[in-house]
Amino acid sequence: RQHIDYKSMKSARVIKEKSIPFIKPFYPKPQALCKNFRAYFKEGTYNEQTNAILEFEERLSKFLGVKYCVSVCNGTLGLIIALRVLDLKGNVILPSFSFSATAHALTWNGIRPNFVDIDPKTFNLEPKKVKKAVNSRTTAILAAHMFGNPCQIEQLQDIAKQYNLKLIFDSAHALGSTYKNKLIGRFGDLEVFSFHATKLLPVGEGGAVVTNSKKLYEKLKYVRTQGNRGDGNCIIVGLNAKISPYGAMIGLEGLKNFKVKLSGRIKLAQYYFDLLKKIPGIHFQEITECAESNFQYIPIVINKKQFGCSRDRLFDILKRKHIYTRKYFHPPIHKFRCYKHIFNKENLKNTEDISNNILCLPFYDNIKKSTIETVCSNIKKLANRFTLSDEHI
Ligand SMILES: Cc1ncc(COP(=O)(O)O)c(C=O)c1O
Structure with missing residues (x-):
């Protein structure tokens, strides 16, 4: 007979009830999702261009006040394809005080990270040090809005303009944050969000790249889908970075409140x-x-x-x-x-x-x-x- 240790099961339950987790994802109610899930299963399609994904992208860009949005399967892949479509070379300035993905995305693209120190008060890249770190091989600045606190965006924009650098924001933490009364998402050449379970819009695994540039938007769409425009003849070396329809449906519901x-x-x-x-x-x-x-x-x-x-x-x-x-x-x-x-x-x-x-x-x-x-x-x-x-x- 199997021995069941009720005592230790009970104490494990008590510990779980008493413990305070670091984070608890706050997903939409399952009842709210059921209708959309059912409709999707009934549709019987496997195409990534389901209405849910298109609607999610449209609603998100409207919410952020940015022209274009490409949803992706996670923020890391979002960063990787964002850097890919900018066709960067040389080195890119970024903080070392960030999540691994910020730097890994550069390395995956064959770009050398050029780490710059942060401001000890805001925990974000210090613009003066960014300016000092620009060299002949620098092609872009990849700044992160740490813990949701926006960077000194205008100062970074000025540096990018002065040295003809691309400006990308790792906005994984910053959905809903604002700079000069504008939501994060409208700045730089591209911004990348994460919708991981730990983030403010949790969909499980997910993310989005947003931009006001039509040219970059078109490229992002292809690179997210192997580089294939639909005729099977890839125009760019892409990968599969599509969000799942379920993620998009959860995201749509989460955006409501x-x-x-x-x-x-x-x-x-x-x-x-x-x-x-x-x-x-x-x-x-x-x-x-x-x-x-x-x-x-x-x-x-x-x-x-x-x-x-x-x-x-x-x-x-x-x-x-x-x-x-x-x-x-x-x-x-x-x-x-x-x-x-x-x-x-x-x-x-x-x-x-x-x-x-x-x-x-x-x-x-x-x-x-x-x-x-x-x-x-x-x-x-x-x-x-x-x-x-x-x-x-
Ligand atoms: C600053 C930062 N950038 C990028 C990412 C990557 O996002 P994801 O986990 O969706 O791949 C994270 C994830 O937590 C992050 O904290």
Whole structure:
């Protein structure tokens, strides 16, 4: 007879109920999706050009106020094809403080990443350093709106114009963020979004490349589909980067209440900041002037001396209490094993400082205020509980 350990099953359930996840995707209600799913199955088509995909792209471009949108199967592939259609060579300026995909997309295109340091307050590329880093082989700037905080877009646009560089935004985090009252999505040559389960418009796996250029839009459509315009004779080396019809249907539904969700999220983020600001040694990301963040994540930077223990120790203790945080982004990309041999002389002090001390806290659309209070009171209890020599225990 199979032995069932009810006791440990019960305690696992209690832990799960009590634990605070880092993120919870907030999908549309299944009932809302059923009708569209049923219609799709009834249609019996496998063509990627289902109405759902076309409608999703149309609604998304209208929402963002951008002319063209090409949906893709994830943000990484979105970045890869965005760079491909620009036909870039040489090196491209980007932050090392980002998710791996920002740099991998360049490497997959045979372009050398040219890492530039971030502003330690906004965690985004520092325009002055970007300008300094431009050299004769630089062909573009790939900037990321870190954690939803828009970059200093105008300054980057000026540099791109001055040196005749392409400007691409990795906007994976920034759906709903604004710069000078305009939604992110309308800037640069191309912008790329992610609709991964952890993002504000979760579809499972998905993304989109948006642009105001018809020429780039046409190219993007082909490159997403092997480079095939429909006659089987590929005009460009493409790949299969199409979103699934199911993803598009989930995205369409998610867009319906996006604005309401976003304003609720902004209020909850403020609640977090109000509770945390009283704790010594905790610093927040500074939102760029004239911009608004969607607060994709709630990052805090720990000043070990003022707080009383390191980021790593805080992470471990919270984890033991089943409060799950993430060290986004640690290590920075130039320290990855796959890049280390190439970028061993980089001078990216702010990037390394922030990466060593940052912690992103649990946050999702429907997080309860009481959950935020639990996270903050646990952090508060730890502040100054240790002397720095305890760090080595
Ligand atoms: C900054 C950034 N860029 C790109 C991506 C890639 O998006 P995806 O996971 O949809 O491939 C991510 C994913 O989290 C990201 O954080």
